[in-house]
Amino acid sequence: MGEPSLASLKRTPLHELHVELGARLVPFAGYEMPVQYEGIIAEHAATRQGAGLFDVSHMGQARIVGAGAAEALERLVPGNIVELKPGRQRYTVFTNAQGGILDDLMVTNLGEALFLVVNAACKEQDFAHLRANLSGGVHLEEMPERALVALQGPRAAAVMGCLSPGADRMAFMSRSALRVAGIACEATRSGYTGEDGFEISVVAAKAVALARALLAEPGVKPVGLGARDSLRLEAGLCLYGSDIDTTTTPVEADLSWTIAKRRREGGGFPGAEIIRRQLAEGAPRLRVGILPEGRQPARAHTEVFSAAGERIGEVTSGGFGPTLGRPIAMGYVRRDFAAAGTELRLVVRGKEMPAKVVPMPFVPHRYHRG
Amino acid sequence: MSELKFTKEHEWIRIEGKEGVVGITDYAQQQLGDVVFVELPEVGRKLAKGVEAAVVESVKAASEVYAPVSGKIVAVNQALPNDPAKVNQDPAGEGWFFRISIDNPGELKELMDEAAYKAHVGGGQ
Incomplete structure (x- = not known):
């Protein structure tokens, strides 16, 4: 009644598992996504006390490849990408000419390329924006063949260390190529809950096996979008489309910490003048x-x-x-x-x-x- | 002898003589999820059928509870505002919202019996 038909929605590689786990599925950003399994409060508590497993495969994954990839991305974001060391990850935002935020994203330096994770609802527009603005030998490679799961909570490190010896020693906001329960993955030590945790990218065909291996560990529960929202709200983290959008600048959004000193001084990103004025005079x-x-x-x-x-x-x-x-x-x-x-x-x-x-x-x- | 009737908006009313006890259905509490806030009407307030009588909010969503019949609020479930999870745990019992006088018994004919209500929600599950 009044809801978009589920038939027109895309599904993630973990769809069958969600159904098996008794998820309530709802339309979200064009996908049929689990909003809850057991219940939002129970899933929220499981993440704060143990570990929660989230399907975030709806988010956009892509690589920027070619010599000068970091310089090229810096023309679209106020973050310090050029000095982001190989194996390190950073949070930044795409800005528009008015200093508003087109999307927020995670950027990881893979050494040979930059790896991006962007919001599901913005991904097509972000990728078009990148394609229109990358030139020369730098180009975008979308990664629709990959799923993404997040393991979040105080038990996340022990679980990962058990399935992938050494993974528990990864630094915060760093990236490693791992085998988790024998499955080749790309993991970052980051997340959207305020807890310690990992975001794990895996080819779609192996996503169910990876999720099952993680869920088989003690203390790990599946968590839906409902608790993902209550967890990030408690952590004070922005939700694109609600707390930040094209009408809010990074300074207004209390995201000035994402703008490096070199970028404040040098500018060279959309809306730099407005953002620099707000940094100097206040928003x-x-x-x-x-x-x-x-x-x-x-x-x-x-x-x-x-x-x-x-x-x-x-x-x-x-x-x-x-x-x-x-x-x-x-x-x-x-x-x-x-x-x-x-x-x-x-x-x-x-x-x-x-x-x-x-x-x-x-x-x-x-x-x-x- | 009490009789249970249902509204399309997922309230139940247990008819006890000239009064009815009102709550939300198990289907409704499942759809809402974990209830975290309940606001009840003032005792003595007169309500027309279909008017907003109470508010029920879960972690994710806010919803209204409507008066299933016209009448006066006779009593409210005092325990509910301090323990709103009762709506999830026992929607047809300890999770009741209020007791209302049934001023116009004719209105009861417009409500569904249990079989009709089950058919009403059956399509949405």
Whole structure:
């Protein structure tokens, strides 16, 4: 009823496994994706306490190959790609001429090429953008033949170390070619939950075998998109299309840390002037953590007012934080109301609800440091 | 002798004489997922049939509970706001929302019996 027909949706290589595991499948970014298996709160807790296995095969994987690949990508992103060492990974954003964000992505230096992971909903547009802007000997190779799974949580390292000796010693934001349970994979030590974990790229034909090997380990549970969203919200991480889009700059989105000093000084990426001006003078609004009082969640698009009743912003992501057992949110507020502790008023279902600005993440990150 | 009726919007009402106890169905709680917030109506409030009576929110989604009949709120489940997971655990029992007077018994004829409700949700599963 009113939902797009599942028949028109694409499926990931793990589709049959999702069905077997009792997933509830929903349309997401043109794919039929598992939103939950056992339940969002149970899956969220499994990831915070053990390890969660996520199918993120809908995301776009691609390589940029050719001499000068890093320089070419730097013309589209404000991140420091040229100095990204082989085997290292970095988070950055594609910007437009207004300094807005076209997508956020992970870039890994494979040595012979750059490996990109982009959002599912943006991948066709991102790849077209890259093709239109890469020239000379540099070109894009899409990797639709590969699946991507994420193993996230405090047990992720022990599980990976068991199936691929040494994988537990990978550094945070690094990449290794591994054999996991005998299956050739490309893994990075990163993720989207705030926990230690890995994202593992594998040829589609081996994806089910890899997922089954990971799920057979103690403490590993399948986790759907529902808990993926509540986990990243607790971790204070942006969701493209909600918290960042073409109308938000990296400075407004509190992503200035992704803009290296060399890039601030040298520019050379779309929207550089606007972004440099905002870095120097401050952005008109900022993305902040918002803690609503009481138990009622404040969802995306909830209007935000100052204590004096002036409209100063909007919630962009909001819901329930299962780890905290209370509602949490993030959104944009006018710069002069962005300090932690600032009293806010939210209007939820026509009723005023007190809230305040809080630092993020809501749940401390537990990335691997060592 | 009590009788159970259902609405298209997935409320159940257990008719007990001139009053009815209202909650959401097992199908509805499954669709919503983990319930984390419930807002109940004020006791004494008069509601017309089909009007929003309560709010129920899960981790992912917010939804409304409508009055299945016209009447006055006689009582609410005081335990629910502090333990909204009861809606998932026991939707037809401890997860009840409110008790309402049945001011117009004729309206009950417009509701579904259990077999009709099962057929109603059967197509969506």
